[in-house]
Amino acid sequence: MSTNIKITRICEFCKNEFTARTTKTRYCSLSCNSKGYKSLARQSKITQSNKQTETAKNPVLEVVKVKDFLSVNQASLLFGISRRTIYRIISRGELDVAKFGTRTVIRRCDMDTFFSLPLDQSMLRPIQEFSGLENCYSIVTIKYPEMVAQIFPHFEGDKLPDFGKNNLWFL
Numbered sequence: 001m002s003t004n005i006k007i008t009r010i011c012e013f014c015k016n017e018f019t020a021r022t023t024k025t026r027y028c029s030l031s032c033n034s035k036g037y038k039s040l041a042r043q044s045k046i047t048q049s050n051k052q053t054e055t056a057k058n059p060v061l062e063v064v065k066v067k068d069f070l071s072v073n074q075a076s077l078l079f080g081i082s083r084r085t086i087y088r089i090i091s092r093g094e095l096d097v098a099k100f101g102t103r104t105v106i107r108r109c110d111m112d113t114f115f116s117l118p119l120d121q122s123m124l125r126p127i128q129e130f131s132g133l134e135n136c137y138s139i140v141t142i143k144y145p146e147m148v149a150q151i152f153p154h155f156e157g158d159k160l161p162d163f164g165k166n167n168l169w170f171l
Contacts (some may be wrong), residue, residue, distance in 0.1 A: 003021055003022065006021065007025075009019045011026075011028035012032075012040070013027055013032040014032050016028055022125060034036075061077060064078050069105050069108065070105050070107075070108055071103065071104065071105060071106075077146075078111075079111065079115065086112075089114070090104070092147060094114065095114055142158065
């Protein structure tokens with residue numbers, strides 16, 4: 001099958017310019033064709049080997065990726081966040097879940113949509129804001145419940161401040 005077509009092309013392997021006689025010619029010579037084929041086959045084997053290695057490292061992750069419903073442990077593994085963070089998101093009501101006895105199940109599409117939504121400023125602010133030590137008169141350690149009655153008159157309003165860790169309160 002002989003043609004009179006002469007097309008200027010660039011070899012996919014050596015990147016040299018050559019004159020092709022068909023529109024499907026990709027290489028300038030038989031040796032470039034062989035080297036190009038071997039290069040593609042080698043790259044394919046490397047990619048396949050890397051994929052098998054990744055699967056061997058995280059066998060559970062590959063199984064989790066195809067599931068539509070996830071447990072909290074699986075969701076934490078898949079999205080790279082802690083279980084506690086997922087439970088906090090659930091307790092704030094930002095993520096819908098189903099309970100089967102003690103087991104919590106999360107839909108994968110709900111997790112995907114949660115992480116695709118932009119965060120607003122109310123989610124980024126801390127729940128409690130500490131006014132700083134310069135606004136405190138003293139640091140008091142409350143060892144006994146009777147001590148609360150002794151320091152209660154020093155507070156504004158009728159409630160104790162929210163800023164305390166264990167028995168240490170900033171007044």
